[in-house]
Amino acid sequence: MASGHINDTYLIKTKEKPYFVLQRINHGVFKNVPGLITNKVSVSLHIRKKMAHLSEKELKGRVLSFLLTTNDDSFYHKDSDGNYWNMMIYIDNSVTFEMVNNEEVAYEGGKLFGDFLNQTSDFDVSKLVEVIPKFHDMSFRYSQFKAALQSTPKERLYKAKLYIDCVTDLKEEMHILQNLKESGEIKLRTTHNDTKISNALFTKNNKGLCVIDTDTVMPGIIHYDFGDAIRTICNTAAEDEINLDLVEFNATYYMAYTKGFLEHMKSSITPLELKHLPLAAKTMIFIMALRFLTDYLNGDVYYKTKYPEHNLDRAKNQFKLLQSLSQQLSKIQN
Known part of the structure; x- marks a missing residue:
């Protein structure tokens, strides 16, 4: 099959x-x-x-x-x-999870992806092919968004106005990690680039086994992998849940994942990388919100949709998750 x-x-x-x-x-x-x-x-x-x-x-x-x-x-x-x-x-004798439903799985997932980054920290990234150019490039995603605005029907612009304004307001903050990467202050590493929890194998007793689905391995910064894992692990609802009251950022899972992640990364993570881990979570949630919103403005040409407002609902979901994270940011940073 x-x-x-x-x-x-x-x-x-x-x-x-x-x-x-x-x-x-x-x-x-x-x-x-x-x-x-x-x-x-x-x-x-x-x-x-x-x-x-x-x-x-x-x-x-x-x-x-x-x-x-x-x-x-x-x-x-x-x-x-x-x-x-x-x-x-x-x-x-391995199992996978589509969603995290307890702290142990979040912790073990953090250990697995942290260990992957630690084990590959001395791999020569110049030997890696960039299989999806500009995949997490924020300037590229903003340029796609700007181009979409030029051709979007007025009805879609009206429905998405609140979120279009949000994208504009966050532009400077959402470029911080990219600017640090481009300046060389945060180094390029071998990164997985698709760290959803279903790309980790566990034992039947919830212990981490192996990172899988490495098709998107390419040069990046650790914040891509950390942030994308947090985005998928810490959402209390499905990615396209339309009842936004159900969408919250689970700070308990964040703490558990981060604990496991840093247990394996402590020997190779720099103070600057460590400082920006909370921003990584915010940035990766935002970039998915931006991509869903851009596809909605473009007429749903990239992601498969089940109904006309599907991509807009996905964007709303991610923006609500971003809002929930932002409200808990001081606790997370501590």
Whole structure:
């Protein structure tokens, strides 16, 4: 059976374990698939070296293990249909979560993603391909927003006015991290760039096992990974919940995730990076709100929608989450 929003992923069951995961990479979305696969294979091999003290069996449960083709390549490409395929060893006896419902999972998730960043902190980022150019680039997202305003029907502009004003008011603050990155004050690292909780594997006893879905591994700053994880973990409602009274920022989960994250990052995080972790949460919530709003203004051309106001409702949801976070910011910073 295939699964996945962008790529197609198949579980291959054989007579004897291990089972395998076969993946078809969407070459319509990702323009440099060989580079993408090289990224994630190289990073996995780097992490494996850091865990050399573990047995081979333990390694296969703690880090993604990719198989080679008969030609010793990390992917198979068929020219006639353009598809690229890669295969991994399936990590048995593992579970995933779509949403966090207790502090232990938030804490263990923080440990997993913090450990991923720590283990790759000495990986040479110049060897990584930028698989989605300008993915978290705030100036780029603002330029898309500005262009959308020029062609949006008046009705949509009217319905979105409150949130358009909010985007304008937050522009300076939302560029702080990008400016620190571009000045070199915050260094480039190997980052995952899709740190939702469903991209972490756990044992059946809620202990963290392995970070998965590394298709978006590329150069970035730790605030991208920290902030996006917080965005998805700390929302008390679904991303498109229309009853905004249900949308709150769960500060308890924030504390639990941050505790786990810093346990593994304490040896490689800088004081400046640490100082801006709360801003990272705010920034990553905002950038998703901005992207949903921009797509609504553009006539819903990027995200799949189920009804005409779906993207606007998603944007409202994220802006409410941002407001809830802002109200608790002093507690979080302490």
